[in-house]
Amino acid sequence: MKEMIKRLVEAYGPSGHESTIGAIISEMVRPHVDELHTDALGNIIALKRGTGSGHAIMVASHMDEIGLVVTWVDEKGFLRFAATGGVSPVTLVGGRVRFANGTLGVIGWERWMRPDAGTRRPEMDELYIDVGATSRETCPVGVGDACGFVRPYEEFGTRLVAKSMDDRIACAIAIEVLAGIGSSPHDLYFVFTTQEEVGTRGALTAAYGIEPTVGIALDVTMVGDTPKARPMAVSLGEGPAIKVMDSGMLAHPGVVRWMITTAEAAGIPCQREVLLGGSTDARAIQTSRAGVPAGCISIPCRYVHTPSEMVDFGDVEHSVALLKALLTGPIAL
């Protein structure tokens, strides 16, 4: 599974530019599903049919990552940019990026090493990308091109570190479950969604098209176990977090109950999550059409939305086990 994770997290795929990662995922899931298609917003929808008259369950993991999009190329070939998704300028200075065509770039700050920078934090409009070009004309990328971060995947013991753990780790979990699930009474729609980072847009249209009767998002969540972190009762390594609430959604109480009792019955450690910032694809699924009971399994993650997102492999394995148990058993909401 770690090989698969490495391949997924290192792939390119900022919001709106998911075709590369989409192709990789399609190739991985094709052997395990009955139907596979890509919808108008680029969502990869993989259906594994159920054996009985169960639910239609939508499992959403988003394949897009936060990134940058070029807004201007200056005469000397430096690129100005805007963020796609929640990117903080603090994480950027000195970082490296890669564009769809393979072009690499490094991010500079106008005020770097200047005495007047003082203790100021960089602002987005003071940053630029340097791709090694010497003029606008010779610059290999242009306005509208998007780039993702470049960081190698690393293992620190049981901790896995990479860019885009948000949310490729969930893609990996979904694929692992698909590969090993055997039969289920439910129709399982595994959706690898697009454009989550800019407002859960892929999940919105995917849910409309699928009309599921239950929705599950797989996503990362923040933790409270680092020095002086904002208080939060989720820690790395204590099992998947079952979302009760985040700033965009109140999970369906029946779905929360179902997840917790399933985890307890299977002896899978889990945590309860109340997140004060951010939301997931579950929010879009929940309000689709006439409403869908929805919840979220979260993988605890440190340093979310930095180029070095860290998860615990034990949490990943437990998430696989929990999702498998949920999707193969009966559902009473």
Place this chain on the structure above:
Amino acid sequence: MINTLELLRSLSEADGISGHEEGVRSLIQQAMAPLADDARADALGNLIALKRGAGPEPRRAIMLAAHMDEIGLMVSGLEGAFLRFAPVGGVDLRTLVGQEVTVHGTRKLPGIIASRPPHVLTAEERSQAVPLERLYIDTGLGIDSLQECVRVGDLVTMRRTFTSLNGEYATGKAMDDRAGVVSLVLCLQALKQIQHQWDVYAVATTQEEIGLRGATVSAYGLAPDLGIAVDVGFGRQQGVSDPAIIEMDGGPAVALGPNVHPAMRARMMATAKDQEIKVQTEVVPGATGTDGWALQVAREGIPTLVLSIPLRYMHTTVETICLRDIERTGRILARFIAGLDGAAAAELGLEQGASA
């Protein structure tokens, strides 16, 4: 006959934080079911009561929406013998200090939102609002029992006795928008006596306080021809001067602005005049922040009205409302519905396009 005060009391004191409305929903179901032909809950927990009209099928339908969820708190962590919490909906943290709450753990635990004694605080400290990180719930339990009884994600409701003020007003928590729900019940009751052609869906919606979620999906599911949201508005109170203020005891305010269908509004104002029911006008230049905002854009778009019952001290535990305003709202809804017929449908532009 429905006793407005007693129904409001039972709904105000019931629990129903956004996303967890089952407690209050069962009470509303009891109140609405005898007055309707059907009462059921949908996937997001909206309670939908249908009262069929007397007109020939296929009948047109109007949806009335009043939200039953209330703002509240959720346990986000345990710290020693105290609980940390997160707000659910638009809670002004400053109204929480020294407040009594109920923690819904393995059993209902009374608690207090802790304040520090003024004796040990500097004037500077007393001039600041207490940030969320420093607010705690104290249940009086020791660490061991607390860990046994309370988990992250447990709900916390405000603990507040509903009280009648001066016989004409009432105060308590969650008047926003249980008062609106009461007006829907009163409307259904009035429709027992008044003939109406159209089907009426009286919907007690969920999750309004976190983004109109219940109204969004119930309007999609019911696809009504017309929609009216009943919510509360900012009643005049000491210390507040704002163009959004409406008068207590002035009757429901009929909103005026982009959220409101002009012809439907004109009809409502005419109904008020005919029936001599006191109403007022509330100008809302943009989002009303009510279920009406979601109703209006459901499916292909729905002509929508928003009625606001004047309420003081919104989103506190002492929300105060005039009972007469609730009764006026119920009455005018019923009269408006009674006037809906084929001519009304034409007047409201419903006959255009595909033959309905």
Place this chain on the structure above:
Amino acid sequence: MNLQAFTQARGVSGNEGAAREVILKAVQDHIDEHIVDALGNLICHKRPRRPAPEGGRAPRIMLAAHMDEIGLIVTGINSDGSLSFGKVGGIDDRVLVSKQVLVGESAVPGVIGYPPIHLIPRSERDRAPDMTKAVIDIGATDKAGAEKLASPGDYVTFRGEWAELDPTGQRTVMAKALDDRAGCAVLAELLQGDYAVDLYAVFTAQEEVGTRGARVAAARIAPDLAIALEGTICDDLPRLPEDDTSPVTRLGDGPAITFMDRSFIADRRLLNLLLRVAEAKGIPHQFKSAVAGGTDSGAIHVTGGGVPSITVAVPTRYIHAPISMLSLKDLDHTVQLVQAALYALEGGLPS
């Protein structure tokens, strides 16, 4: 249980009549005589039940617990039917927001509201609420309507109902006015015992506005020594690690003995005696570990030629707020400690 009835009685400083009645009813079978003095203090006298040891004179001991509670007072009736109010006693404005109150002798319900969050600029939300213009809303729509229900000068109490939170564990309870009905309950309990001392149990008035009742009661009694019984500051909320400061007292750690507060320095002999009997009897106890607040001891100890005094208190969370909390374990231990001290004082104050 006296405490429940005591807390639910209404008695803001200067208007302690209702609380006094409830307390008198609870103690009258256990005392020899009582008077109500000019300030409204309830002064109960219980003569020595046994001769003093070795034929000495039984010491005259004053035990004081104040009956009054913090609250509000109506200062004016506005044209819209709302009531302007002032604070009686030290109240942090921030706890007034969104509370229910009872106004005047007939306990007319009212609320203290606050502007809706929707109409408050974000920049104001970090500051304490401005309560200078806050009013009490009793549901009256105009001045005449309000005048039928309330008058300037009406005292206002908070509505803080009694609840037992953990009957089998910490024995915590919550109610309004635990400061100082807790002390009153301790004193009522102590009066059930028999002592070889000349005991004056004083339920004092107007402590919260400057320990005025205790001052005149002490002048009348001229005691040999005095013990004030209180519900005191307990600030044991979770702290940030870098904010390692005193909680003043901790709930559940036993009666808090004052060595010094802003109103007096405890008599060293009484302090040592209390510590000694607590150790001897194995009664949990703690120091009030801050110099904060003042009590009736402050007024008593400077009466006449001076009165050796000390304060023993039940740790009480959220004092001076509409609803407060204490542990009945602490209350029982306070009774045990003071009772043991009274026995130890039968021969007078040790030198």
